[in-house]
Amino acid sequence: MDELKRYSRQMLFTPIGEDGQKKFNQSKALVVGMGALGTAIANHLVRAGFGYVRIVDRDYVEKSNLQRQMLFDEEDVAAALPKTVAAKKKLEKMNSSVTIDAITTDVNASNIMDLLEGIDFVMDGTDNFSTRFLLNDACFKKKIPFVYGGAVSSRGMTALFVPDVTPCLRCFIQGGEQTSGETCDTIGVISPIVDVIASYQVTEIMKYVAGDHDKLHKSLLTMDIWNNHSYAMKFSSPKEGCTTCQKKEYPALQAGTRKDVTSLCGRETIQIQLESRFDLKEWAIKLQKTAEVKETPFLLKAQLEEGERLVIFPDGRVLVQGTEDSGRAKALYARYIGM
Incomplete structure (x- = not known):
């Protein structure tokens, strides 16, 4: 009461x-x-x-x-x-x-x-x-x-x-x-x-x-x-x-309705989810060789030399920021993460 x-x-x-x-x-x-x-x-x-x-x-x-x-x-x-x-x-x-x-x-x-x-x-x-x-x-x-x-x-x-x-x-x-x-x-x-x-x-x-x-x-x-x-x-x-x-x-x-590549509401951001999990510490080490990396307990940011930025989440998602072109986003994903 x-x-x-x-x-x-x-x-x-x-x-x-x-x-x-x-x-x-x-x-x-x-x-x-x-x-x-x-x-x-x-x-x-x-x-x-x-x-x-x-x-x-x-x-x-x-x-x-x-x-x-x-x-x-x-x-x-x-x-x-x-x-x-x-x-x-x-x-x-x-x-x-x-x-x-x-x-x-x-x-x-x-x-x-x-x-x-x-x-x-x-x-x-x-x-x-x-x-x-x-x-x-x-x-x-x-x-x-x-x-x-x-x-x-x-x-x-x-x-x-x-x-x-x-x-x-x-x-x-x-x-x-x-x-x-x-x-x-x-x-x-x-x-x-x-x-x-x-x-x-x-x-x-x-x-x-x-x-x-x-x-x-x-x-x-x-x-x-x-x-x-x-x-x-x-x-x-x-x-x-x-x-x-x-x-x-x-x-x-219905099965198959999930999109692995999604544009996020006009933000010059493409979300890609092809993996189920990411180990942030492991990927910080991998990406430090080719990108400027900032790691937090919740996500990993990687500023790419091409100008775009990857934001990696533990649940398997990657945001490719700085482009609205899904082809460009997938190309960067493949180059730095792998497909």
């Missing part, structure tokens, strides 16, 4: 109360992506007392993140900390009663079902639609809620998708493909839209977990906070023939 005093102001809000708070405390969340949306989502979940929060991201903290990714600071940049490691440190200081499970990995078809083990709902903090469709398919297969969110420029979108209750994300995007090509790294983003969308995402899941389902938005919300536009596309019946929520084929989960 003493621990509940932390949430006294939240419990005074009648739709939550003590019963709702206890439901929060017993809930287990998966937040995929510890970028702008993910850090804001995790901040709200942990402060609200959701009892277990699993955070997953594949990247490390860079200076350009600090403008909008609220859990990071300049010390994290200097240490080149993985985002999950830096976020876990901050979140545990906020609320020591919440279990923070931090995993540094690329979320893909080979590991998503393991990441969902024991989870009650999934929060979207990602920056690309291929991962969102993967989360959508996995959640509908596991029959757990998926809270979609996206923010770019001054615009944002969000919706809560619930298996057997609402249509799925794939129903709203024809063919299951992103079409705009706009990202934070190509047209920018302002921090307030991130906060607004993350707040909507967390509020919807709070309603859901507390059991106040009549107050759920039941729509795909879109807004532009700079140009003062907002629109709610009310949920209709699922699209006939949807491969996720109607045919239950879950295409993003």
Whole structure:
């Protein structure tokens, strides 16, 4: 009961109360992506007392993140900390009663079902639609809620998708493909839209977990906070023939959907994963002969004489930074790592 005093102001809000708070405390969340949306989502979940929060991201903290990714600071940049490691440190200081499970990995078809083990709902903090469709398919297969969110420029979108209750994300995007090509790294983003969308995402899941389902938005919300536009596309019946929520084929989960070479959201970075593990100390020794190497407990950076940089992770991933050409990235990988 003493621990509940932390949430006294939240419990005074009648739709939550003590019963709702206890439901929060017993809930287990998966937040995929510890970028702008993910850090804001995790901040709200942990402060609200959701009892277990699993955070997953594949990247490390860079200076350009600090403008909008609220859990990071300049010390994290200097240490080149993985985002999950830096976020876990901050979140545990906020609320020591919440279990923070931090995993540094690329979320893909080979590991998503393991990441969902024991989870009650999934929060979207990602920056690309291929991962969102993967989360959508996995959640509908596991029959757990998926809270979609996206923010770019001054615009944002969000919706809560619930298996057997609402249509799925794939129903709203024809063919299951992103079409705009706009990202934070190509047209920018302002921090307030991130906060607004993350707040909507967390509020919807709070309603859901507390059991106040009549107050759920039941729509795909879109807004532009700079140009003062907002629109709610009310949920209709699922699209006939949807491969996720109607045919239950879950295409993003099918074998062979994992990409070994992936472009990271307009960042002049190509991710390559052909190995299952890397011994960082071993590779530091190998690469010191031909590159300027910086090793941390979490990753290895190698500045190449060609101008690009390799960032090597223990889980078998390599980021080739400084190019958007996948052929160039694979050539450098083959030259320095081997294929």
